[in-house]
Amino acid sequence: MSFDAHDLDLNELIICRNLLNDEVISHIAQPADTPEEFRREAASCTARLIQLAETQGMGGSLLRTYLLYLLVHEKNLAAQAVEEFAKEGQIGGSLLKAFIHDLEILLPLLELPASTFLALPLLDEYTPTRAVASEASAALQELTKDAHEAKDYAIALLTYYRCYGYGEIATYRAFRWDKKEHRLAGIRHFEAQRLSDLIGYAHQKELLTGNTEAFVAGRPANNCLLVGARGTGKSSAVKALANEYYSQGLRLVQLTKSQLPSLPELMETLRGFASKRFIIFLDDLSFEESDTEYKSLKSAIEGGVEARPENVLIYATSNRRHLIRESWRDRLSEQDELYKNDSMNETISLSDRFGLIIQYYAPNxxxxxxxxxxxxxxxxxxxxxxxxxxxxxxxxxxxxxxxxxxxxxxxxxxxxxxx
CATH class of the missing domain: 1.10.8 (Helicase, Ruva Protein; domain 3)
Incomplete structure (x- = not known):
């Protein structure tokens, strides 16, 4: 199949127009006027491709690999629609046609050797120093390995979006909330622990996984409080869930006590990723009577004006059963009965909002x-x-x-x- 790189017109892209902002794609879309300028720009693009290949463990035809990387990491309307309309499981027919239209334009970049466009045979079959494929990138390779037509690539990419999402949501298993930037920030070096690594506590793990599997499957599930002796693996069990159910769309978002006032903003952000399920993780949670952050948590779990997103649950760990510190003064019978009951009700009202409470005891x-x-x-x-x-x-x-x-x-x- 003969092809003239000058015949490629990427300016006709519709759904994926943001690709034109990329250094490599913009160079291919608008080739330089002089041979000297072309070689200089091609060298810059080649450096970019090789750098990404080495850091991400990418191999094969680097232009194809790079373009697929962009299609699953950069925002596009098709990926956004899959997230927003997750229940339907597919995008509208007209949007699908527009997506296929774009992939038809991009097809030469996916199917032809990279040297066709960058004049360097080294890029056609690149072998990285260390091939490190994440679960998501391995899934993308598997989905697209037999794709040769635009429709094949469209189906493969939409399947990927439904399973893994796009951008950082697809890349990372766990996130923290960046309060300053008002966004999720992926945790690059997340613990690779699995539930099978946690010895004992079979009943506790059964309760925890049962609730989580119901949540991942879209069935009713409860917010969960893991409470008990220190060092018994409560936090490890919650973090292991992100590894166990990652491919089923589960993600973990760690939130600190000081960030609890940001819960409404965080939940609104997570609401936008409807095809994913999120556990907001509050680790080693406890409050003093003087703390006010717990009121934000009470409202977020149950009782606020705005309903909690159906794709979000809150899991917390604590050494305290009631989360808010109690004093003997709260229980003294000499106190006025009315005020004593008010104090007791306030103390236990937060933990009562966790539908599932799992007790952990020190091992024998x-x-x-x-x-x-x-x-x-x-x-x-x-x-x-x-x-x-x-x-x-x-x-x-x-x-x-x-x-x-x-x-x-x-x-x-x-x-x-x-x-």
Missing amino acids: QEEYLAIIAHMLKKQGIELTGEDLRIEGLRWEMAHSGRSGRTAEQFVRHYLGRVD
């Missing part, structure tokens, strides 16, 4: 040693029963008692001594 001796054995086995080390018991219990007595955190600290200590 056998559970504690099983956690240590599991962690060491993952590192290729198996201690005999007696050695494990002596070493593990000695560490426990010298530290803050039995917990998953204490077990993890012991394992780090033990591994640090191994040659």
Whole structure:
């Protein structure tokens, strides 16, 4: 198939016009007038492609790979429509035709060697130093591997948008709320922990995953409070959910106590990603009587004028069952009965708004040693029963008692001594 790169007219793009703002695509859309200028601009584009290939682990025909990267990372109307009208599962017929129209124009960039446009054969079959494919990028490669026509690419991309979204929502499993920028910021180095790494607490995990699976499937589910002894894996269990259900559209958003007044703004932002499910994660949550942030949380969970988005739940962890610190003064019978009841009701009203409360208890001796054995086995080390018991219990007595955190600290200590 012969093709003259000068015949490519990207200015006819409709849905994907923002691609024209990209350095590489704009160079291809408007080639330089002189050979010297073309070579200079082509070298700049090549540097951009190779830099992205090395940082993202991209390979193959780099122009094709790069264009697909842009189509799933840059905002376009088709991707936005999939998010907004998630329940329908598909975009309107006219919008689909416009999307296919654009992909028809872009098809030569997807199907022809990169050297056709940038005159460097090195880009046609590039092998990065380290091929690191995320789950989302691997899924995109799989969806598009047999695509050769514009309609094939359109179907593949729309499937990707429905499953993973676009931009940072597709790239990251967990986010924090950037209060200054009023936006979600992806957490690049998120813990790769899975629920199978958490030993014990089978009943607690069953309750947690049951509620989360109902939520991911679009069925009714409750806000959840994980409460109990310190170091028992409450936070780890919530973070593991983002890894377990990422491909099913679940994302985690961590919010600090000081950011609770931003909850309405955050929820309105998450409402715009209707095809995704979000857990707002409040870690190690507790309040003093003088704190006022808890009122923002009460209103957001239940009782505010604006309904909570159906694609959002709140999961919190705490060492306190009632979240707000109680004093003996609150319970003294000498107090006026009316005011005592008011104080008690205010104290428990927040935790009562979590429909699912999961209790975590400190592990017994056998559970504690099983956690240590599991962690060491993952590192290729198996201690005999007696050695494990002596070493593990000695560490426990010298530290803050039995917990998953204490077990993890012991394992780090033990591994640090191994040659």
